[in-house]
Amino acid sequence: RSSSAAAGGRQREGRPGGAGRRKGITAAKRWGLLRHGVSRLPNLFVFLETAVVFTLHFIAHAWLSAGVILEALASASSGSADAVLYRRQLGAMFYDGLLGSLQALLTLLHLTSGPILSDNSWVGLQRLALLYSQSVTFLYVTSVARWKRWSLSRSAPPLLHLLAYFAAPWCNLSVWLVQLQEGDHARGGRIWMDLLVLTALFGVRAWAFGAQGLPREPRASRTILQRLLDAAVLGSLVAFIDAVFFRNPWLERRRNWKYVLCAANLAWPWLLLSDIANFFKRVARKSARSVRRETKNGGSTGS
Numbered sequence: 001r002s003s004s005a006a007a008g009g010r011q012r013e014g015r016p017g018g019a020g021r022r023k024g025i026t027a028a029k030r031w032g033l034l035r036h037g038v039s040r041l042p043n044l045f046v047f048l049e050t051a052v053v054f055t056l057h058f059i060a061h062a063w064l065s066a067g068v069i070l071e072a073l074a075s076a077s078s079g080s081a082d083a084v085l086y087r088r089q090l091g092a093m094f095y096d097g098l099l100g101s102l103q104a105l106l107t108l109l110h111l112t113s114g115p116i117l118s119d120n121s122w123v124g125l126q127r128l129a130l131l132y133s134q135s136v137t138f139l140y141v142t143s144v145a146r147w148k149r150w151s152l153s154r155s156a157p158p159l160l161h162l163l164a165y166f167a168a169p170w171c172n173l174s175v176w177l178v179q180l181q182e183g184d185h186a187r188g189g190r191i192w193m194d195l196l197v198l199t200a201l202f203g204v205r206a207w208a209f210g211a212q213g214l215p216r217e218p219r220a221s222r223t224i225l226q227r228l229l230d231a232a233v234l235g236s237l238v239a240f241i242d243a244v245f246f247r248n249p250w251l252e253r254r255r256n257w258k259y260v261l262c263a264a265n266l267a268w269p270w271l272l273l274s275d276i277a278n279f280f281k282r283v284a285r286k287s288a289r290s291v292r293r294e295t296k297n298g299g300s301t302g303s
Contacts, residue, residue, distance in 0.1 A: 099129035124188030133169035
């Protein structure tokens with residue numbers, strides 16, 4: 001009896017609180033938008049953002065590859081020296097977007113037919129595509145800032161410049177953010193492996209495309225020591241970014257905050273779109289005018 005009375009007492013003590021809690025649940029919370037609509041907004045936001053990111057990533061790289069191929073085919077009938085150099089510039093653009101294009105294609109296959117690569121291989125490919133695109137964009141912008149001589153008398157359309165050296169790395173970063181998972185910093189090899197692969201990629205790029213891989217070139221030939229110093233600076237910068245940002249366990253543990261960061265990355269270029277477009281337009285047009293004028297005047301060999 002005493003145990004049953006105690007149990008009854010606990011039930012009676014618990015009823016007022018439970019009843020109060022139930023009374024606190026209003027009809028709007030039980031059946032309204034607050035429960036059935038607003039509660040689903042985070043998942044809807046993540047779905048829409050991921051869909052937008054993957055779509056932009058695929059369109060940017062498909063547009064870049066198709067544009068480069070069409071431009072190369074249009075100039076294939078000409079065997080002049082300028083046409084050959086122009087095709088080398090187009091080849092450099094295609095090469096610079098190759099890892100991102102491969103990633104976009106594998107993402108499409110993953111969404112339609114299942115995983116193609118293991119987790120380690122996939123994380124490694126994502127990181128390499130991002131590091132390479134960021135590095136080559138850094139080289140592109142610094143060549144414009146450092147040197148005065150333009151490398152070609154005919155430049156690719158400004159849109160291809162924008163796609164290769166802004167849209168592609170921008171989309172690569174967005175894709176990396178939405179797919180970031182806890183533990184990715186330990187996957188895909190170590191930092192020295194990333195640096196080794198990037199060194200090989202840039203070595204092939206320099207051998208295959210030479211000065212036509214950048215919009216500007218120095219007037220005087222550069223010494224081996226100067227080239228090694230530039231390589232050391234770029235390698236140090238890449239290693240720092242790789243270690244601090246792309247292999248950051250703290251960022252991986254933020255979970256849903258990666259979608260907030262990705263949304264910010266998606267939003268900021270639209271505020272500066274005219275300035276970004278004008279920069280690449282000036283690079284492409286001024287390159288062609290400058291080299292044609294220099295060729296007409298007999299060239300210049302000053303430093």
